[in-house]
Amino acid sequence: MTTHPRILQVGYGAFGATHLDAWAGLVPATALTVADPRPDARAAAAARVPGIAVVADWRDGLAAVDAVDVLTPTDTHHAIAAAAIAAGRHLFLEKPMTVDAAEARDLEARAARTGVTVQGGLYFRFHPKARALHALVRAGGVGRLRFLQGKFAGFKRARGDSGALLNDAVHFIDLFGWLAGERPATVHCVTRDHFGRGSEDLALATLVYPSGVVAHVETGYIQPGRWPDTVVPGAVTSKEVQVSGSEGAVEIDFAAETMVRHRVRHEFADGLWRPVFAGSAPVAAEAADPVAVVRAELAHFLDCIARRRPPDAGLAECGVGLALVLDAARRSAATGTVARVEA
Ligand SMILES: NC(=O)c1ccc[n+]([C@@H]2O[C@H](COP(=O)([O-])OP(=O)(O)OC[C@H]3O[C@@H](n4cnc5c(N)ncnc54)[C@H](O)[C@@H]3O)[C@@H](O)[C@H]2O)c1
Structure with a gap:
């Protein structure tokens, strides 16, 4: 070189x-x-x-x-x-x-x-708030990971080259696998092609990981978003995740540039499981400039x-691994059944 x-x-x-x-x-x-x-x-x-x-x-x-x-x-x-x-x-x-x-x-x-x-x-593997979330989750900041949910949706153009799964869900399916440190074992996915263009404009995917962690990703172009999109001109979208564990939760609104950590655990008292709060506070992480x-x-x-070292976001994990999950999502959507992610 x-x-x-x-x-x-x-x-x-x-x-x-x-x-x-x-x-x-x-x-x-x-x-x-x-x-x-x-x-x-x-x-x-x-x-x-x-x-x-x-x-x-x-x-x-x-x-x-x-x-x-x-x-x-x-x-x-x-x-x-x-x-x-x-x-x-x-x-x-x-x-x-x-x-x-x-x-x-x-x-x-x-x-x-x-x-x-x-x-x-x-993109999200290098996004300051997603990186802060990864560091916090991997350090046990929410306790044992239980549930991840994300919405990557809003009024925007439906691309000609792919549907909401490949174009949008891919972001949070990758982010959630990175946070969980594992690839999902099964996917249940529902999609709709309301525009009749041969690709989904709505995709809802529920992923179950070998550890028992569950994730849900909502994507689509027909539901309201909340903010002008920083990448797609004229689009109004939401890019939000919530990550819940045994000791708390973190929520990020990527467009609003907010990240909040809730310290909370459920404890059994007087015959009921009740949330015991230890405070909520913003997490400091830089605002993201796309460039x-x-x-x-x-x-x-x-x-x-x-x-000469292998990159994060390499072909094995983010090419083959991610595509295996997306292939399973499409099989699930086509058959109306839960699909196993191929090894
Ligand atoms: N990581 C992210 O956040 C993010 C955001 C936007 C797009 N993307 C990805 O980037 C890629 C491009 O997205 P986009 O929104 O810029 O697409 P686009 O459709 O707006 O632009 C694609 C460009 O590629 C050109 N092109 C087509 N065939 C070509 C060829 N054979 N050789 C050279 N140029 C060719 C077209 O003329 C066009 O200018 C897609 O894979 C998309 O998923 C990623």
């Missing part, structure tokens, strides 16, 4: 400027190339960070770079990722890394052969390449 790794960002759509700004904070503009078939996207990228190179076809940028950052529609990820890996390029692949587990397994096998670093774009969060993800990626 040269002093500064040379980066090819493939795709400059809604999330494109956030990634490009993040890269511009890590490497010089002359180390950056953006590929997008849309001329307006290439012009916008070139105007945003003067000095970068732009190409219409990502294949034309592959030879001259060290790493590839893919943020194109999900159904294009596998082909671009497979070619990048075959060319020996390190790979950052936005969520959902692939359409299904079969594609993820294929990429895993290819990456093992060439030895490149592959990291997924799982700073993505910059943290990408800085980790570069660090893992330099040190």
Whole structure:
């Protein structure tokens, strides 16, 4: 690798400027190339960070770079990722890394052969409040973990490349598995395609983990959200989680930037189980700037390449593992039964 790794960002759509700004904070503009078939996207990228190179076809940028950052529609990820890996390029692949587990397994096998670093774009793993929650939960701050619930929903455009499961539920299913330290054993999922477009606009998933921890994730585009979305222009969404354990609970409203810890346990007295409160207080954690969060993800990626160590949010956990849960969710929704997550 040269002093500064040379980066090819493939795709400059809604999330494109956030990634490009993040890269511009890590490497010089002359180390950056953006590929997008849309001329307006290439012009916008070139105007945003003067000095970068732009190409219409990502294949034309592959030879001259060290790493590839893919943020194109999900159904294009596998082909671009497979070619990048075959060319020996390190790979950052936005969520959902692939359409299904079969594609993820294929990429895993290819990456093992060439030895490149592959990291997924799982935003919440680098979000200051989610990281504070992870540290608190793993340190036993809510006692024994019991229930995780999340709402990632609101009035926003239904993307053409995927439904609410792959596009939205993926975030909190990953976050909850990371918090629980395990992959769910079963999923019961209900979805609806009210728009008749072939993908769900409402998805409700209940996940049960081997330890007995339960999680529920609500996603969709037909229920009201509460805040202007920081990533999708014009959307009004809610991104909230509540995590409950034997000794308390934590709730985060990611859009409102609030995080509150409740110290509470149920005790048996006078024939009843009653909550015994020991106070609620805000937890201090930085506000999240999307560019700073993505910059943290990408800085980790570069660090893992330099040190030849496996990244957090790697292909095994966030590619194959997450896709196995999402595949089970789709099987459950299709059959109306509880689906077992494949090992
Ligand atoms: N982590 C997050 O919080 C987050 C947020 C938004 C999007 N994403 C993910 O990022 C990816 C892109 O999302 P988006 O909202 O920017 O999508 P988008 O549809 O707005 O933009 C996709 C861009 O890719 C371009 N494109 C399509 N095929 C291409 C190809 N073969 N080569 C080069 N460019 C190509 C399109 O012209 C378009 O400009 C998706 O995987 C999405 O799930 C992640």
